[in-house]
Amino acid sequence: MGRQNKACSICRGLKIKCTMPETPGPCRRCHNRGLVCLVDRNPQASLSEESNRWRNDVSGQIQQLQTAVDVLLRMSNLPQLSSYNERPQPTADIQQDLTPEDEARTSGHVSDGDDSLPAAPIMTPVVPVDDNIYSLPINYLYEVTRLPSLATGPSSPSAQRSRISHDFISRGLVPIVTAERLFTHFVTRIDYFCYGLTCPHATLEELRASSTVLTAAVCAVSALHDPEGSTVFKVCHAEYQRLVTKNMFAVVHSTDDVRALIIGAYWLANLSYTVLGHAIRIAMRLNYHLAYYAAIRDSKVEDIEKARLWYILYILDHHSSILYGRPVMISADEEPHQQWETFIQSNGNQEVDLRMSSQVALYHITSKVKNIFGSxxxxxxxxxxxxxxxxxxxxxxxxxxxxxxxxxxxxxxxxxxxxxxxxxxxxxxxxxxxxxxxxxxxxxxxxxxxxxxxxxxxxxxxxxxxxxxxxxxxxxxxxxxxxxxxxxxxxxxxxxxxxxxxxxxxxxxxxxxxxxxxxxxxxxxxxxxxxxxxxxxxxxxxxxxxxxxxxxxxxxxxxxxxxxxxxxxxxxxxxxxxxxxxxxxxxxxxxxxxxxxxxxxxxxxxxxx
Structure with missing residues (x-):
């Protein structure tokens, strides 16, 4: 810090003794002559004090911003701020560096402090006002309140990086080599028992960046069909169940969420009944039951994909109805469940549509019997x-x-x-x-x-x-x-x-x-x-x-x-x-x-x- 000055600037300039009183005030010479008495401290000391004040101010402002952003992310059902790191830690060090709060977030538990967050609507961009006189009542609610809608949207690059850096593979629960093998087995064999529609991603990295719950579903089902997959299956099954439970009340859902639930309903016997109902409700909220009309009109890939997923849910619903003796959730009387030949022709007689439509036609018959004789x-x-x-x-x-x-x-x-x-x-x-x-x-x-x-x-x-x-x-x-x-x-x-x-x-x-x-x-x-x-x-x-x-x-x-x-x-x-x-x-x-x-x-x- 250097030596601190004790003489005022006037006495120091005249090179004479400067006598300072015990209480703060001018020196004796400046006091007698009515001069302004200034004591210049060491420049380094002044700079240090200023730096400390600036650091404290900035730190307080950053803390305020972080708190505000955490509130906004929480209200938007988005990952917490800590998950948006541009340089994630190495996999081996993640578990060691986790604080108790981080571990709670990683395991899907919410701390008690989260309950204090206000349940106020997030100020998202308002959906353009529909020119039609009539629209669905819920659309008016979203327009007026600006509450988060149930629509899906593309993930940001930072969110994709966050998924990979925080999923169960990065945490070391499943080795990357094992995950690659399970992924390959699923996309080249198992998926085609479900018409080849549940995992459209070309690589494991692409799958992990798109959806953690779909990654867990793919790995769990693939491990279930692997003679050496018993241990890995337990890990992936538990992770899949945790993620499905965690997202049960989420507002925003993606197509991969629906795919993940379909996989569970198709192959995971002890979860099938529960996840199927959840998948159907999400698909209805995302208007998949209307995708048939758009698919035969415009033949867009996205609409065809949604219509096919809806057909799978229809088939699974009737499977479940027969197995458990319950009424179906999806009626067989709607046009998409009767005009299967129209759907086949609109997509060029593809094998996947033939297979699904055969099932739709079959359960159109069994549904008529159930409607007459009851359950x-x-x-x-x-x-x-x-x-x-x-x-x-x-x-x-x-x-x-x-x-x-x-x-x-x-x-x-x-x-x-x-x-x-x-x-x-x-x-x-x-x-x-x-x-x-x-x-x-x-x-x-x-x-x-x-x-x-x-x-x-x-x-x-x-x-x-x-x-x-x-x-x-x-x-x-x-x-x-x-x-x-x-x-x-x-x-x-x-x-x-x-x-x-x-x-x-x-x-x-x-x-x-x-x-x-x-x-x-x-x-x-x-x-x-x-x-x-x-x-x-x-x-x-x-x-x-x-x-x-x-x-x-x-x-x-x-x-x-x-x-x-x-x-x-x-x-x-x-x-x-x-x-x-x-x-x-x-x-x-x-x-x-x-x-x-x-x-x-x-x-x-x-x-x-």
């Missing part, structure tokens, strides 16, 4: 309705003649689209038979009308055809690790129905040969045992459960009701050999998809180690 599982169908039901079986036959051989071979999943259509045909026939046997006992079939006996034969024939098709078609056998959970549930449905029909001594002419059923199901279980996937995959669990049923069938003294495991609930819980027919057609998918163990403590309801 009440114990209410018997009057005899005079059977003639009308016969007409729907005829529609199924025409559907199969139209679509059975219409799908070409896929380069990634072989003949699965064509063979899958055959399975769907028999699945639908079994589903229609379930309406006929509501509230009917096995003993009553012997005294029933010829029409009812005929449908009993149809049920047995279709269930047998399901298992025979899988054993005969190589592309179906290789697809056992990859196909959606709906296929696994319906195939298991067919196997358990045959076992219970044989155990219950079905009356003629629908009698089931026990030896034939034993051989057929044993071959099916043996095929399940040959599959290679992570230990959490359904194939292993289904094999274990079906073996228990086979033991009950081969042992006349063993009751099916004592079999342990959730598959027991697929057909109810008969107390004696007086089986109720509708119990044989009861599919309790909630129990099927809660694997053995403690359901509340397991890793997302998946198979334990």
């Amino acid at each position: 009440h599982s114990t209410q018997a169908v009057p005899e005079h309705f059977l003639t009308q039901l016969r007409g729907y079986f005829s529609e199924l036959d025409r559907w199969y003649m139209c679509w059975g051989d219409r799908m070409p071979r896929n380069a990634f999943v072989g003949w699965f689209p064509r063979d899958g259509a055959s399975l769907h045909y028999h699945f639908a026939r079994m589903h229609l038979c379930s309406y006929i046997f509501r509230g009917t006992s096995v003993e009553s079939i012997a005294a029933s009308s010829p029409q009812v006996k005929e449908y009993a034969i149809v049920a047995v024939t279709s269930a047998t055809a399901v298992l025979e098709l899988i054993m005969e078609r190589p592309d179906l056998r290789t697809a056992l690790v990859g196909m959606p959970i709906y296929f696994h549930a319906m195939i298991t449905f067919a196997a358990v129905f045959l076992i219970k029909a044989a155990k219950a001594n079905f009356p003629e002419p629908a009698a089931v040969d026990t030896t034939t059923v034993l051989t057929l199901v044993e071959n099916w279980v043996r095929e399940l045992r040959t599959q290679k996937a992570s230990q959490q995959h359904l194939v292993y669990h289904l094999a274990n459960g079906l073996e228990g049923f086979l033991k009950a069938l081969s042992n006349p003294d063993l009751d099916v009701s004592i079999i342990s495991g959730p598959i027991r609930t697929l057909g109810g819980d008969p107390a004696s050999t007086n089986y109720i027919m509708d119990s044989m057609f009861m599919l309790d998918a909630f129990n099927l998809f809660q694997y053995p163990g403690t359901a509340g403590s397991m890793e997302g309801g998946m198979l334990p180690e």
Whole structure:
């Protein structure tokens, strides 16, 4: 700092002694002569004091700005300010440098202090006023209040960098080499069981920059189908569940959010029911249900993509309706769900549209049946309705003649689209038979009308055809690790129905040969045992459960009701050999998809180690 001056400038200039009083004031000489007494301190000391004052002022202003920006980001549902670093830390150092507050943000928890943020509307640009006299009421709300709308928008480069630098791969939860392998497996194989529409990104880096939740979904499902992916699956599944939970009440959603939820609904058995409903609600809020009209009018890539995703949600909704016995959320009576040929022609007869449209057409038939007979599982169908039901079986036959051989071979999943259509045909026939046997006992079939006996034969024939098709078609056998959970549930449905029909001594002419059923199901279980996937995959669990049923069938003294495991609930819980027919057609998918163990403590309801 240097030596500090003690003499005033006048005395120092005259080189005479300067006598300063003990109290602040002029020196004795300046006081006697009425002069202005100034003491010039060291220039370095003055500069230091000024610098300290400036630093304190600027620091306070920056703190105010940071607080204001944090409030604005919070109200806009955007990442916190700390995530916009231009130079992210190295991956290995991230966990070491995290403060408790950072760890809370990383784990998706919000601190108590966030509750104090005002719930005031963010001043976003107002949507241009619509010239039309009438618009949706919610649009006027956004115009007047300037609240954040539900529309999507492109991500900024800084937000994309933030996603990569803070996702579960950068945090070291999954090695980058493993993530690359999982990504490649998904986009070159698994995705094509869902029409090849859930991951349009060319590279893992592009995927990570676009959506963290979609990255987690892709890695989780790919690991589920990897023989060495059990450990990685647990990590990715937990991350996916955390991100979906965290974004449950988000205002802004993207197409990748919808894709991520579709992946969960398609392959993650224990989450399927929940994430499907969330995906449908988000898609409706983003007007995906109207994308069909724009797609056939303008044929824009974006509109076609949204329309296809909406069709997938429609298909999954009807899968879930059949599995869980619930009403559908998406009506089959809307134009997009009836004019599938128009959509196919507008896009040039592409394979993906053929595959999806075949499903849309199929569930148009099953929806009409459900609308007539309802979802009440114990209410018997009057005899005079059977003639009308016969007409729907005829529609199924025409559907199969139209679509059975219409799908070409896929380069990634072989003949699965064509063979899958055959399975769907028999699945639908079994589903229609379930309406006929509501509230009917096995003993009553012997005294029933010829029409009812005929449908009993149809049920047995279709269930047998399901298992025979899988054993005969190589592309179906290789697809056992990859196909959606709906296929696994319906195939298991067919196997358990045959076992219970044989155990219950079905009356003629629908009698089931026990030896034939034993051989057929044993071959099916043996095929399940040959599959290679992570230990959490359904194939292993289904094999274990079906073996228990086979033991009950081969042992006349063993009751099916004592079999342990959730598959027991697929057909109810008969107390004696007086089986109720509708119990044989009861599919309790909630129990099927809660694997053995403690359901509340397991890793997302998946198979334990």
